[in-house]
Amino acid sequence: MRLTTCPLDCFDGCSIAVNEELKLKGNKSHPITQGYLCHHLNHYHTFERIEEPRYLGQSISMEEALRILEEKLRAHEPSKTLYFKGSGNLGVMQGVTKRFFAEHKAVLASGSLCDEAGDAGVNESRGANLCLSPLHVKEAEVVILWGRNPTVTNSHMLPALKGKTLIVIDPIKIDLAQNAALHIQIKPKGDLYLALLLCRLIAIEDMEDQTFLNERTLNPKDFLEYISGIPMRKLLDKSEVHLDDVGALLRLIQGKKVSILVGIGVQKYSFGHSVLRAIDAFGAMLGLFGKVGCGVSYLSNSGFGFNAPFKVSAKTEPLPIANFGKYDLIFIQGGNPLSQMPCTSKVKEGLDKAKCIVYFGLHENETSAKAHLIIPAKSFLEKEDLKLSYGHHFIGRMPKLVESALGISEYGLAQAMLKAFGHEALQSEESIIEGVIASNSTLKEGFLISKTYEDLPYEKTFYTPSGKFEFLDEYEDEPLEEEGFFLIAAKQNKSLNSQFVTDDYLYVPRSLGFVQEDRVRLTNRYGSCEYSVMPSDTLRDDCLLLYSGAKNANQLTPHAMSQKGQCAIYQEMKVKLEKVT
Template identity: 80%
Template sequence: MHFTTCPLDCFDGCSIAVSKELKLKGNKAHPITQGYLCHHLNHFHTFERIEEPRYLGQSIKMEEALTILQEKLNTYEPSRTLFFKGSGNLGIMQGVTKQFFASHRAVLASGSLCDEAGDAGVCEGRGANLCLSPLHVKDAEVVILWGRNPTVTNSHMLPSLKGKTLIVIDPVKIDLSHHADLHIQIKPRGDLYLALLLCRLVAMEEMEDCTFLNERTLNYKDFLDFISGIPMRKLLDKAHVNLDEIGELLHLIKGKKVSILVGIGVQKYSFGHSVLRAIDALGAMLGLFGKVGCGVGYLSNSGFGYSLPFKVDAKKEPLPIANFGKYDLVFIQGGNPLNQMPCTSKVEEGLDKAKCIVYFGLHENETSARAHLIIPAKTFLAKDDVKLSYGHPFVGRMPKIVESPIGISEYALTQMLLAAFGHDSLESEATIIEKVIASNSVEKDGFLISKTYEDLPYEKTFYTKSGQFEFMDEFDDDFEDEEGFYLIAAKQNKSLNSQFVTDEYLYVPLCLGLEQEERVRLTNRYGTCEYAVMPTAILRDDCLLLYSGAKNANRLTPHAMSQEGNCATYQEMKVRLEKVT
């Protein structure tokens, strides 16, 4: 039996026991994994993967593919070469390819399609974005799931929710809302306003932790003056909630140990950083930071405190709005921009202009179908790596378990390119990995854990220059509302973004009176697409839902970027719906 760690983009960072037959099982001894795995890992070997390199649609040998890659890199100016990396694998060694492209003086796509607007907001207030792990949340008395659905995105959090008072804040009736003590079915884009409303009422009800505010925060009085100037009716209307719901929430949390678990949906807007700052402000007013069972948890900075080996100095292109048409050579690693990037028409237009598209990854998708050169990667079982989780503090080794003739590792590809273009070679893979681990890890009860979490998150300090929590003092909401439906993007159990098994239905509220499989057309300023519908009782009457990975979903999303964090703003728009006759 061998042990490794799941590389997928997920809170859980599961520890895996691998049999001689390469069957994957959850490591029962691991404090987080506790013996069970998700659908993706339980069926890992059933998903088809790219086994042979291809060039212009024809299968070729790996040696030939690497020769063609070198020729193309020599043909086009480095300044006209773009490196675009997705998050199909979150192992540290997946970033090694940046080392070559930076040395080559290519342009690197920088930013996020996922969480960096919220991360920017967290860091503005706390200085660093640390996690609330299941081992921390298990000591809470009340858990607020704010735009987060652990059943789908964080299943190893579920045992920590048992026996807790549960509050769900979400425009969708997620499964856990049926078991919650309170579900506030908030209006999309209303999260910031609800958080500020709660802050205002916490002050009015004298529920704030005065000792914490006096000793560990800055700007509280200014913050209170700021939010007191916003009309209460505006806050209620923007969040589309009523005072009875708010009163019930305050009653449930009063005097309790509260953990607030926040998902990425709340920050898929231009002012996404401000949403997290407002939710954090509520946590600070209640004195939730640095205490057992308390806090505000988001997708954390998994590399905080570590000496990360592939920080490079290079020219950057904003990833969410990357203009592929500016480049002759586009190298895409572990990503699927033709499905996952906003405003698909812009992505198509840009890629159509590129003279050579290289796709380096495991699975076929919309982007690989358009690539000129395809280079298969090795799976996480066939290469060495280490995983730092954004959902808990454990460090997961990922040793090579099987020799495979299929694909090439990121490290081997980078070493080859560095040598071919006369750049200095890397240290050995083992040396790089061990340096990362040694930089901020300690062994505890037989497992590696980040030294940062030897204390409770923020127990001793915040990581701002002042060492204190810093309240927000403004936000800019320039969204112009228009007729139509909010289009929500959400995760579902059997897919991970555009990987694995996707769901192609458009989910619609029952009030529309549509029948299953009826076809509708969605339209807005960014595009048009058609879907078969699935009526559901889980949605507000003003919302539609597409699960991540659905075909053409991003034909409707804006070619835009968040105010802070260089993040995509998928939900910063509305759509019109009409039946297709």
């Protein structure tokens, strides 16, 4: 058995044991993986991959593909060339291509379709975004799942939840809500208001940790004065929660070790950064930071404290609202913007104007179907890499385990283009990877971990300029159209965004009276699309659900991004629903 690490966009960062037949199994000795893998990895070899390069639909050799890429890069102005990188693979070495495009003076798409708004808020409050690993959460007495569904997105957190008092805050009745002590079926976009309401009630009930507030936070009195000026009725109405449920939540957490696990759905709005700041403020009022079994955890900055080998200076284009129509050549790596970017009509309109689209990845998708030049990538088993997880503190080596004639690695492509254009060559893969490891790692009980986590997160300091937790002092909400349904995007366990096995049903409240396979049309000012329905008992009556990756879902999402963090804001809209006859 040889060991490697999963590269997928997931909290778990699984340690994988690979046998001679390349069968993948969970590493039993790893403290997080504990011997089991998710659906994606258990079926990894069943998903078809791109095996050969193509140009204008014709198969070509890799040498010819690289020659055509060089030719196209020379034919188009660097200022009219866009580099767009997705998150199909989260290995450190995936960023190496950015080095070439920065040297080439191309424009780099920056920002995120995922979590950057929330990350911006966490950084404003704490100065750095650190996670609570399952090993930390298992010491909690109460766990609040706030817009997060570990059954689907973080299965290796589930053992840590056993025996805990669970509180679920989510517009969807997820599986874990069935047996939770409390499920608050909050109104979409209501999370900020619920968090501020909890802060107010903590102060009213004298539940705050005064020592923590006085010693480790900046201007707590100003924060309390600020939120006291927001009418209680507004906070209740905006979140559509019952005061009895809020009281029950406070009783369940009083005097307990509490871990709050927050998902990305809460920040898919224009003021997403403020949502995380408000939830963080709730944690700070209780004094949860820097204590065993306590804290607030979001998708962390996995690279915090580590050397960033591919950090570059370049002209950028905001990724969530990238104007593809401005560019002649568009290089897309490990992403599927025609499916996953907001406002598909604008994405398609822009891509239609491009003179050359290059797709560099493992699997066919909507975007590869539109590309002029397709360059297959190597799988994570066929190249050197390193995984820094955003869900725990373990560092995962990803050694090359298989020799394969298929595809080219990101390092190989970048090195070839740097050489072709006369730029300085890269260091060896080994020296880059070992440099990252050496910059912020230590060996503990036989495993490499981030030095940042030798202490409990925030035990000694916050990373803000003041060294203290800093409360939010304002937020700017942008009201939604009053009519229509909230359209929620959620993950499902057989797909990872548009990868693997997608679910194209529209899930609707059973109260609407539809039967399975009824056809309906969704419309709003961004677009229109039709779906077959699947009635559900898990939704609020004002909510509809599409799983991430569902066909045409982004026909309906806004061409806009968050106030901070350059993040997509998929849920900043409503839709109208009508039956198709």
